[in-house]
Amino acid sequence: MNREWDLLHTPGPTPVPPSVERAMNQPMIGHRGQKCKDLLKEIAPRLKPLFGTSEDVLILSGSGTSALEAAVVNATRPGDEVIVVVAGAFGDRFAKICETYELKVHRIEVEWGEAVDVERVESTLQAFENTKAVFLTHCETSTGVIHPVEEIALRVKEISQALVVVDGVSSIGGVEINMDRSGIDFVVTGSQKAMMLPPGLAFAAVSKYGWEVVEQNDRPRFYLDLRSYRNRLGEGQTPFTPPLSLLFGLSEVLNLLDEEGLKNVYHRHQLMKGMTREAFKALNLPLLVSEEAASATVTSVKPNTFQAEDLRKMAREEFGLILAGGQKHMKGQVFRVGHMGYCRSSQVLQYIGILEIILKRLGHDFTSGAGVAAAQEAYLEIIKEVQEC
Ligand SMILES: *Cc1c(COP(=O)(O)O)cnc(C)c1O
Numbered sequence: 416m417n418r419e420w421d422l423l424h425t426p427g428p429t430p431v432p433p434s435v436e437r438a439m440n441q442p443m444i445g446h447r448g449q450k451c452k453d454l455l456k457e458i459a460p461r462l463k464p465l466f467g468t469s470e471d472v473l474i475l476s477g478s479g480t481s482a483l484e485a486a487v488v489n490a491t492r493p494g495d496e497v498i499v500v501v502a503g504a505f506g507d508r509f510a511k512i513c514e515t516y517e518l519k520v521h522r523i524e525v526e527w528g529e530a531v532d533v534e535r536v537e538s539t540l541q542a543f544e545n546t547k548a549v550f551l552t553h554c555e556t557s558t559g560v561i562h563p564v565e566e567i568a569l570r571v572k573e574i575s576q577a578l579v580v581v582d583g584v585s586s587i588g589g590v591e592i593n594m595d596r597s598g599i600d601f602v603v604t605g606s607q608k609a610m611m612l613p614p615g616l617a618f619a620a621v622s623k624y625g626w627e628v629v630e631q632n633d634r635p636r637f638y639l640d641l642r643s644y645r646n647r648l649g650e651g652q653t654p655f656t657p658p659l660s661l662l663f664g665l666s667e668v669l670n671l672l673d674e675e676g677l678k679n680v681y682h683r684h685q686l687m688k689g690m691t692r693e694a695f696k697a698l699n700l701p702l703l704v705s706e707e708a709a710s711a712t713v714t715s716v717k718p719n720t721f722q723a724e725d726l727r728k729m730a731r732e733e734f735g736l737i738l739a740g741g742q743k744h745m746k747g748q749v750f751r752v753g754h755m756g757y758c759r760s761s762q763v764l765q766y767i768g769i770l771e772i773i774l775k776r777l778g779h780d781f782t783s784g785a786g787v788a789a790a791q792e793a794y795l796e797i798i799k800e801v802q803e804c
Pocket residue numbers: 427478479480481505552554555556582583584585605614
């Protein structure tokens with residue numbers, strides 16, 4: 416099948432809007448010239464609302480993990496004690512980065528599919544009084560859970576001096592976060608999820624307190640030294656050559672977000688989440704995550720009457736509908752639908768309609784049309800709520 420027909424619904428990479436594709440397709444410029452300075456000066460302040468901060472948002476070249484690693488090397492020194500919430504593959508990655516950089520890691524292991532309790536973070540912090548930082552994942556993409564990171568940050572700040580570091584790779588641009596209000600010290604993200612760009616850019620925002628720690632930190636670091644990104648940003652520069660085409664695209668992404676309004680962007684993600692979950696319930700598909708813990712950007716299903724991998728294969732081969740499978744021990748047990756970034760309710764109706772055909776083929780028991788009808792109902796309900804508030 417023509418790959419330009421693919422319906423990409425993985426939780427990253429995600430589709431890129433046509434106007435962003437066009438914006439990226441521009442002649443190359445010099446990264447030390449005035450054009451690049453103008454571009455970075457235009458982009459940088461417009462990123463701040465996405466992080467809910469008045470601090471600089473730094474632009475790194477690399478995938479999301481480069482920003483996770485940047486947070487670790489800039490915030491900590493070898494031997495530091497840290498707490499990492501591990502509720503899925505990405506919490507596990509954060510813990511592994513911390514271990515690689517010789518930190519003493521206390522993992523809070525949470526059942527995959529569940530959100531961490533604020534109380535558990537609090538009691539762990541009380542048990543390890545020397546904790547220098549708490550690492551959290553905002554949306555745990557491997558399960559589709561959104562963790563209450565703002566609430567956790569507020570609690571951590573009440574009882575300790577520990578830094579709060581948040582992986583927002585699959586949430587920033589789709590779910591609201593406010594660093595300044597909650598006291599979160601680091602939020603990092605990447606370009607290929609809710610930010611509507613191809614992979615290759617990463618972002619990091621650091622609080623005032625976070626900067627004090629970063630400035631005093633004598634751990635050796637070079638490419639990921641956030642001090643150099645901050646110093647150069649003042650001049651409208653990055654320390655090393657940035658992926659300029661992605662910066663052209665980013666400028667257009669920010670135009671699109673401005674046009675729609677961030678509040679509406681977040682509502683759109685809530686709408687897609689609500690439609691998707693209601694449809695799956697009506698189709699007798701077990702959702703992995705409870706209503707309160709479910710992320711607006713990705714939904715996981717744990718089927719019990721067929722193999723998740725069979726559904727994924729049929730969706731891909733017959734309709735070009737690309738869904739994600741499970742990660743680590745959930746491999747083969749779940750399928751995951753990404754609904755973030757350049758995605759809207761009309762696409763939810765499309766993938767639910769397709770999945771109904773495949774579920775029939777798989778012999779799964781449900782009433783034809785029930786999924787689409789539930790998604791339509793949810794649309795009407797949620798749109799009404801949004802208009803009323
Ligand atoms: C995708 C993702 C990452 C890492 O992404 P890469 O860009 O592949 O390095 C990290 N954390 C979360 C929560 C993610 O969803």
